[in-house]
Amino acid sequence: MDTAYLSLDAAGRDRWIRNRRPDRLPVDPRRPYAFVEEAELGPDGTLWSTAVVFLTNGECAFGCLMCDLWRQTLRRQAGPTPCSPQIAAVVPQPQRYRMVKLYNAGSFFDPAVINPSEYDAILAAVGGVRRVVVECHPAFLNRHFRDFAARCRHTGVELEVAMGLETADPVALARLNKRMSVEDFESGVAAVRREGAFARAFVLVRAPWQSEADGRRWALESIRLAQAAGCDAVTMIPTRAGNGAMDRLLETGEWAPPALSTVESLLAESLHVNSGRVFVDDWDLERLATCRDCGPDRVGAIRMMNRTQRPVAPLACGSGCRP
Template identity: 40%
Template sequence: MNPLDTASIRRLRGPKASLDPARPYAISVEAERTAAGTVEDVLTVFLTNRECPYTCLMCDLWTHTLDHSVEPGQVLEQVDYAIASTPGVRHIKLYNAGNFLDRRAIPASDRDALAGRLAGFDSVIIENHPRMCSEDLRAFQDGLSGELEVAMGLETVHPEVLPRLNKQMTLDDFALAAERLQDWGIHARAFVLLGLPWTPAGEFGKWAERSVAFARGAGCRVVAVIPTRAGNGAMDHLAATGAFQEPTLRQLEDVQEALLPGPGRTFVDLWDAERFASCDTCRDARIERMGAINHGQTVLPTVACLECHAG
């Protein structure tokens, strides 16, 4: 294996998007199965802020980040704008392409004031690197009226690939962070990759399933499986050298079926899932089926296709 270091990963990047620091770079409302078993709308606010200090090999979130810190009050303005645009939603995700506790990304004064802004939500989900899960999360939780959940990137348990993702994290780091969150009464969510560089495509499912099992064992009540994409420069470089290929829609379906039913909730990420399909005839029906499985957490009959036999 030939890993890429931070400098190499950054050299392979393209340009960043032009962003307004007073506005989130995206807002979405999508239905998600809750811990109570109901399917409810969740508002996701993609905050505009300074880039994450970590430079993970597979990450493309940097494209919608700033090279400087936002001014105090601008994150609050972004959240106010998003909430006002989507009234009536009871669950919110604040995803900032990095770490909620990174004070260079979200000023401490904004973070402290955010709890009051979020008082009307039943659940608040933020994202954070496992090594940055400090007791500041407890203070933030104390200001909320609903439950707090922290989403963390586990990525993979593959012993050779994880160190080469430049995530600067071990499995022990992840397990310790999850344990601390549980001790504080905070829920944990994990992100797991389907499709690893330097790994045969035939092993993609195996390593995703093992990684989900680890996350569940660490106490994560939600695990989201995300198909790895090219497009950030570094992954395109690895693809050109034969060290990476994107997973297929069939592989994503197989993993979803293998993981259900199971403890907690397990979702497959369907954003831009069309790119992984090889058959236009059955693509939309298969993606719709996976969305229904996400909501029901039970496997449904497969989609039959005379063109590709749902391959």
């Protein structure tokens, strides 16, 4: 059994994805929908204290097949939402951090969700940090991006732009409804670097219609491509259900989440290559820890590799759940 998704045109795929959506989650436009503190190994080899602010704002202009970020957004028609008060609400002393990530579940330089007139206030709200990280689809690397990059240079703060490459597999990428090619991603990294900013790539582990082995192979290839394009860091994101569309693909056998051992070995292998920092998004990683014997230890090994950027040998499992 399969869905009819692959036989649809772009507009049909968009409808197919949106028609399966569960309800949005309640959010308050005055507050970030989440906030975490973390320590990330920085480019200088030291641990950078980092604040991650998940800003509440309007929904992304795109509707990617695997994306569930829209659940914590407001309707796009609501217009731009003030962000600097949200940042101040959770980061009253930004100078305590080396880095602040401002993730807005879409494109930071999309003027329909973040008003460019607020850029100075946003930079004031993160005053004293060394680096600010924002996320953006390459299609929104526009004049607002160049304006913000110039303001960052002027205030002496480093800018890093995180972009979803998702997968270097051109067939799988086209199926994601992201409206972006591998070449668009590479051009986006070049545009970021031209402004003196740093680039980070998000890479999926096991896109829909990829087998476990193909998902592993393409994740490695995607990391290699992102590093060659000039990305300063790569963050792997294990695909997950929960947005309606992915749940349907799980039912029909067109997608399955990656095994935790695959994620673990991917991280170890890419750190062995030693071509740049590679991380795994460990949010909710426990959901992949399906084996009671080795699951918690694998999660621990991934978090350890994230923190140290040193590979560890793959864990053997007493239950033999995975090789």
